Amino acid sequence: MSDLLCKINILDIDLTDKRYKISFAEDDITFLAHSIKETGLITPPVVRPLNNKFVIISGFNRIRALIYNNRLYNNETKIVVYKTKPDITDCSCLVKAIAALAFKRPLTHSELIISTRRLYQFLDKKQIAKKSAAIFNIEFNVRFVEDLLTIGALPDPAFELIHSGNLSFKSAKRISSYGENIIKVFLTIFSKIKASSNNQLEIILHIMEISARDAIKPESLLKNKEMQSILFDENKDPGLKTKDLRAWLFEQRFPTIFKAHQMVREKITSIKFKNNIKFLPPQNFESQNFSISFTAKNYSEFAASVQNLNTALENRELKEIFNQ
DSSP states (O other): OOSEEEEEEGGGBOTTOOTTOOOOOOOOOHHHHHHHHHHOOSSOOEEEEETTEEEEEEOHHHHHHHHHHIIIIIOOOEEEEEEOOTTOOHHHHHHHHHHHHHTTSOOOHHHHHHHHHHHTTTSOHHHHHHHHHHHHSSOOOHHHHHHHHHHHTSOHHHHHHHHHTSSOHHHHHHHTTSOHHHHHHHHHHHHHOOOOHHHHHHHHHHHHHHHHHHTOOHHHHHTOHHHHHHHTOTTSOHHHHHHHHHHHHHHHHOHHHHHHHHHHHHHHHHHTOOTTEEEEOOGGGSSSOOEEEEOOSSHHHHHHHHHHHHHHTTOHHHHHHHHO
């Protein structure tokens, strides 16, 4: 390795300079610090000498752990690092930073996006794709690099949402095609709820379809009192907010189907099936297939459920559900 293994003074490290940090995570370094104390430093951090200081290239958590140990146990002022050559380029430092993490574990989507966006300052799309296996520990094609760069153009809050799982890669790609104000609408929404990738895409589609049909802007839809009450209820779990938002958006987009769905549910409730019996109408009435199931711990429960179903056969509401 061309980097020099040496000891440097802790005070000479610029802890505020995080230009090569690509991870959002600020891990608890307590266990890492204890491991270093017990087993020693297995892989020293890599730093770059710059302007009479040292900038961290890789090993942010290791340096934090070393500082923690030094202050807690022995008051040492020096730590072991790999020091790069003074004339190393920004591109080489960035490549080192990305590779150090990528060959330790798979990078998250947010880390891939940030890394690719920064590399694009020095390399073009084809070069990034060609060198991807050596840098990212995985091969990219040019199309994927383009997708990463497209999402990389989103505002910074988007990366935090991607990192937290509130915004999926597919959803981020979808909203990146919209204007700045619409993007802000979706970032606001997804910061308040917790939805699967498919549900996120459904929410995006509903909002854009409602806005187009009613000739309003998504920003105006976001200001709707009912949507506001769903999103900004601080006492409600994000998962429940998602459920309520999806139901409200479905009602706005398909009012006729929503009313029919509500009517069917009311009739199902009136039939008074046992608690262990589930009778479900087709999702959004996209088919004619109803679903019914029940659970039983023993023969008596099984027989009781069958009897309940047989009784329901004579129920007028049940016949109306199937004949509507």
